Amino acid sequence: MTTENKNPHLLIRAMKLNTSLFLPLFLLILITSMACSSSEVYIVRDGVSQCEIVIQAEADSTVQKAAQELSTYLAKVSGANLQVVFSENRDPEQHAVFLGVGFHSETMKPHTIAYHVEEGNLYIYGGNPKSTLYAVYRFLEKELGCMWLSPEAEKIPELKSIEIKRNTDYSYTPQVETRTVHSRLFYNHHDFADKLGVTYEAFPGYVPGAGVHTFHRFMSEDSYYEAHPEYYALRNGKRITTQLCLSNEDVLRIVIDSVKSYFRSYPNAGIISVSQDDNTQYC
Template structure:
């Protein structure tokens, strides 16, 4: 039993917190099964003089404690570090009555890493006191090089690697190219052996990643090409060959590690599932579908992407969200294990030194993913860009944990607690960018090039106009005045000042430069 008591002063009643698998939780018949709580949900149940916090496991109990800290104590963690902590000072706290059974909507939740993510109730790459406490997970995404390192195999087995332009040779890249000949029996055998050995060494692993290296350079040998489906578009160019390969590896791994999920990519040239109606994925495959080369300025559930209106289908290097919506549903029909890879950071905006105003889409898209039966959610996050993208990260984590949160109430809570007296001008400052993006109403993709082939840094000059930046400046100056003397909130406002100053500088440089040339002719892929 783990009990924490409050009220030891004379005349004060004692209030007890029963955390974890306590005798009191058992006596109250608090549910603890996976059917009710998922992988790491929890129960909060009030009783006379105390509160039971019972998780599905230890991690679930920790999540229950953090949930209580938010609900009853109004604690928030807007970003990592002291500047992100909001811990109100109160002489008395009203715990209230609780009878909550919480099963997380997404079984896998991955926004950021470390203790900040743990406090947001994420369960991938989270830590407590430096210890990994989340889902035992191995590798991020691109793993061919890890599982079949060229320096180990190429000299004796160049045939294990992709035939490109009539040659099997390596590139100097550590991340791109150097793909495998996935139809080669020796590759299937050796990679499966290496994957099994990695799991033997870390038998607690629940999810392991298997996916090609980034970029192109896929094998052009006759055996590999014979597995492809003729007539399909760029997004399905290698779907069938990789689906067959993944099934072969997954079947071998399952014989020794039947409870491990193998996460494989649905990305770029293998984003679509095979058209072959006979193909069925191995039950231990977990598909991560990437929202790349699709629009980020319109919600997935709507029809905001309109050819000839919001994008030029002859020039754009991406497809409308209606197509991505179809992909989500196609994958869900094939497998219960679908995991989304989102791009709320990095990409063209970050590389151009600019903000990425997409609250208007992410607040709608994450609940939509849940409604479609998606099992896991991930977004890219850059720890150096909290000043520019922190609100995207924070709100994505909140909705990843609980997609039923009301978006407007969530925004109100964030600005009110995060900025206090400066809530109104800070909200007006940030939402000025959002409204400008919505009113511009063009499709924008994550990559370096966006709508109609225009580079991010160039087209954003059309969105964040001098008039929009001037409005933001007025609101931000007012916020700075209001938080004077409040160190924590002044530090948060200072981050937005840094963002706005960077944005103004970088946009000025782009306005002074000629329009960029069109992108390279990779558009033929589409």
């Protein structure tokens, strides 16, 4: 006969002891697992900040502005104050909102904006500093419901807690890189333009002097008219230099060559306007 059969009371006591030790351990593991698998990441909880806003020490003035704007609007929404700190000064025990493209290795187009949650941290970034600022405003708009209606009017929700789903992953690359609206509303209110993602430069990224009404720049009267009047508009039986003759194949070739020459002269420019001059004196 085995020892266990000889001492049934000892076996029962051992089982009770094992159960009393295992149950608290099981509950602890279960609670920890549930906490880790929460579907939200809290930026603010019951009016108390749960994160820092972290930027790199070499962040330029635009990224620093983005950090201050994020902190300002999170405070307007929740009443909580999120500190802006440099990465080397952050609290490693605390979750963070990392701001700027430098915190990950992804290669991005300059105008791309994005934000996502990773390992309990929120990352907001863009392909360049200005795009990072745009990304902050899109986050506030899409995730929290902030709205900017005019330079003087905005709609800001009131929330005691700000939580973001762990599977949040947003990215957008605009199809139109030059989002210029020719209006004093934006020329005179740069902050408002930034909130709406509108470019307040008249011709950003353009070849200098070639933003609009450019035909005369590609084929100047002094260079071509005397030898080739047929390159210019025919009006009432006379060739005049107010516009180019668009049916002349040589004109197309010369304009293409001129455009290429402009880009060689301004290698940092990415846009040039090929457009009729500002009048109605065409063929």
